[in-house]
Amino acid sequence: MQLSNRVMGIAPSLTLKISAMEKELKAQGRDVVGFGAGEPDFDTPQFIKDAAKTALDKGLTKYTPAEGTKELKEAIAARLNAKYGLSYAPDCITVNNGAKHSLFNVCQAILNPGDECLLPSPYWLTYPELVKMADALPVYVETTEENDFKASVEDLEKALTKKTKALILNSPSNPCGCVYGRQEMQEIADFAVKHGLYVISDEIYDELVYGGREHVSIATLGEEIKERTILVNGMSKAYSMTGWRIGYTASVKELAKAMGSYQSHATSNPNSIAQYASAAALKGPQDFIGEMRHSFEKRRNLMYDMINGIEGLSCRMPDGAFYIMVNISDVIGKTYEGKTITGSLDFSEMLLSATLTAVVPGVAFGADRFVRLSYATSEDKIKKGIERIGEFIEMLG
Numbered sequence: 001m002q003l004s005n006r007v008m009g010i011a012p013s014l015t016l017k018i019s020a021m022e023k024e025l026k027a028q029g030r031d032v033v034g035f036g037a038g039e040p041d042f043d044t045p046q047f048i049k050d051a052a053k054t055a056l057d058k059g060l061t062k063y064t065p066a067e068g069t070k071e072l073k074e075a076i077a078a079r080l081n082a083k084y085g086l087s088y089a090p091d092c093i094t095v096n097n098g099a100k101h102s103l104f105n106v107c108q109a110i111l112n113p114g115d116e117c118l119l120p121s122p123y124w125l126t127y128p129e130l131v132k133m134a135d136a137l138p139v140y141v142e143t144t145e146e147n148d149f150k151a152s153v154e155d156l157e158k159a160l161t162k163k164t165k166a167l168i169l170n171s172p173s174n175p176c177g178c179v180y181g182r183q184e185m186q187e188i189a190d191f192a193v194k195h196g197l198y199v200i201s202d203e204i205y206d207e208l209v210y211g212g213r214e215h216v217s218i219a220t221l222g223e224e225i226k227e228r229t230i231l232v233n234g235m236s237k238a239y240s241m242t243g244w245r246i247g248y249t250a251s252v253k254e255l256a257k258a259m260g261s262y263q264s265h266a267t268s269n270p271n272s273i274a275q276y277a278s279a280a281a282l283k284g285p286q287d288f289i290g291e292m293r294h295s296f297e298k299r300r301n302l303m304y305d306m307i308n309g310i311e312g313l314s315c316r317m318p319d320g321a322f323y324i325m326v327n328i329s330d331v332i333g334k335t336y337e338g339k340t341i342t343g344s345l346d347f348s349e350m351l352l353s354a355t356l357t358a359v360v361p362g363v364a365f366g367a368d369r370f371v372r373l374s375y376a377t378s379e380d381k382i383k384k385g386i387e388r389i390g391e392f393i394e395m396l397g
């Protein structure tokens, strides 16, 4: 089989090995604690499910406009207005098959072969692949744990070349949980405007910000940056609707139109039932989001305290999303059953086989001295899993 260069250039998921091991152990009936979840562990609220059932009963089961139903685009525009004071006409919105697909469309629509796209690192592992799928080049901007993994304008300036076309910004972030403050965001907005860059702003975790902090949507920081921003969000995390596959973009009309045409040939419209349910979700009661946020915040605090209570491990308090990056630098070089831990993949594999606890190796996000733990799981599981991690650290030689 002669595969295309395009697919050959895409990195296989580094996390697959661990999740395959985890699944196998679970299938054997073993008591595995998994910290790999990338989705809320709450069910989709009942009123959203009911709206899907009503859509089915009403026979709303046909093609919709490729870029999304009028009702949903209006509901998205209304949400952005109510939450952030952002004004987008419905034809500035496109609805896609999950936010990942939204990001794919954006990269296809704005990046040309050879263009460079800045990615603060650690990064969500899909970003480099999306950039490469557009024949463009991911350019990593290293951040530090001391700066809560946030990229400063000085960091970004160093990576800038004549070919830089865009920056992917993710706040709150996966994997680090970092949240850019208003001033930091303003500096990045000024930098993007000054250098004529587009900002692909992935705001999928915007509802999951803790400790009274605010989520600043970069498009709110002036007309010039709004014109250059492609806001990406979706139903997956805030509404616990990962399986429904609805994401969206908000941008200038010209770009929305181009992405709508592109999508019309690639996938046609997103699932009609999921679109009707999403409109109901956005228009309905929003109080469950606050309840979910409250649970996540409690779990974050528990996980943070427990990890920092283990000698050899440490973590910063993340301000958003549902992940904690655990610094494993002090145990790299130590041994388990005679084998040396050389990095995050070794650590994760050994931890899983020794204690049946699954974490995601940071090397998947460009951070080999860290592992990522998701707290989208119960407090009981957090207690049990972190205790096991502590026992594993004590086993190391």
Ligand code: PLP
Pocket (backbone or CB within 6 Å): 038, 097, 098, 099, 100, 101, 124, 170, 173, 174, 202, 204, 234, 235, 236, 242, 245, 246, 247
């Ligand atoms: N962006 C980030 C940072 C994510 O972590 C995820 C999912 O894990 C997505 C986008 C994709 O979300 P969706 O399920 O809507 O495709």
